[in-house]
Amino acid sequence: MNGYSKTTNYTSFKRYCKVLSLRDDKELIEKYKEVHKPENAWPEISWGIREVGILDMEIYIHGTSLFMIMDTVSDFDHDKAMKKLATLPRQAEWEEYVSEFQQAGDKEATPEKWLLVERIFELGKND
Helix, strand or coil: CCCCCCCCCCCEEEEEEEEEEECCCCCHHHHHHHHCCCCCCHHHHHHHHCCCCCEEEEEEEEEEEEEEEEEEEECHHHHHHHHHHHHHCCHHHHHHHHHCEECCCEEEEEEHHHHHHHHCCCCCCCC
């Protein structure tokens, strides 16, 4: 792997990182990856993500583990934004659809399934 190039048009933001597990089923994992390709993404979901103040979002996969990086506006209120996101068009339908792939127990909504992780290291400017 050679890494991923990235250009942003924002300099001040908040970053959130989250994790989620998928069901241990190769077919389901391949299908999950397929539904997240740009040409298969539901436009209402992308619009809703942006509407609540998320500037950029990336999801990475390793085995059954997903890792999300979410950059947001600098005054982003995570809990408030996730509640609003849940009410936007097609969001509930999307959650129901992707739940077949996810190992999240009885958790139904994105904020419950995607767990925030704690940053324990940051390469500082003087390191």
